[in-house]
Amino acid sequence: MKYFPSIIVFVLFLGINNAANAQCGMHGSGHKQSASHAEHSSQQQTVQSKGYAFINDDGIQEATIVINDGYQPSTLVVKKNIPLRLNFDLQEESCTGTVMFKDFHIKQELTPYQLTSVEFTPAASGSFTFTCPMNMIQGTLVVKE
Ligand SMILES: [Cu+2]
Structure with missing residues (x-):
């Protein structure tokens, strides 16, 4: 009976994973996404990094976020009330x-192995989470005055 608790955890994990995969199925191959979620869940320590948007010649603040086992940077600092382009x-x-900025009512599908831009003007200051549709992969958008 020594291993009983870990078996329970494992079964729970599979259950959560399948539920997440079911929600995610509309985006493509279910099997592949399921495997990917298993990877995400087993890696408890994701790299935390901080990035800043720069203001380009058109007056748009811009930043690139790489998605590969998490968002890099995982925290992005931007300015309030300036149009924002996230690549x-x-x-x-x-x-x-699919990336979601719930506080800004944004749900955007991204194209694998390409840049996809998401544009909006952050009109409120504070810390806002952006996530995959299941809330498993998270990043933080910090909007400063
Ligand atoms: Cu997910």
Whole structure:
């Protein structure tokens, strides 16, 4: 009976994983996404990094976020009330192929192995989470005054 608790955890894990995969199925191959979620869940320590948007010649603040086992940078600092262009560099085929900024009512599908831009003007300051559709992969958008 020594291993009983870990078996329970494993079964729970599979259950959560399948549920997530079911929600994610609309984005493509279910099997592949399931495997990807298993990877995400087993890696408890994702790389934390901080990045900043720069303001280009058109007055748009811009930043690139690489998606490969998490968002890099995982925290992005931007300025309030300046149009923002986020260039997502999706380097995997996973449920991260859809990114959501719930606070800004944005749900955007991304194209794997290409840059996909998401544009909006952050009109509120504070910390906002962006995620895959299941909330498993998370990043933080920090909007400063
Ligand atoms: Cu996910």
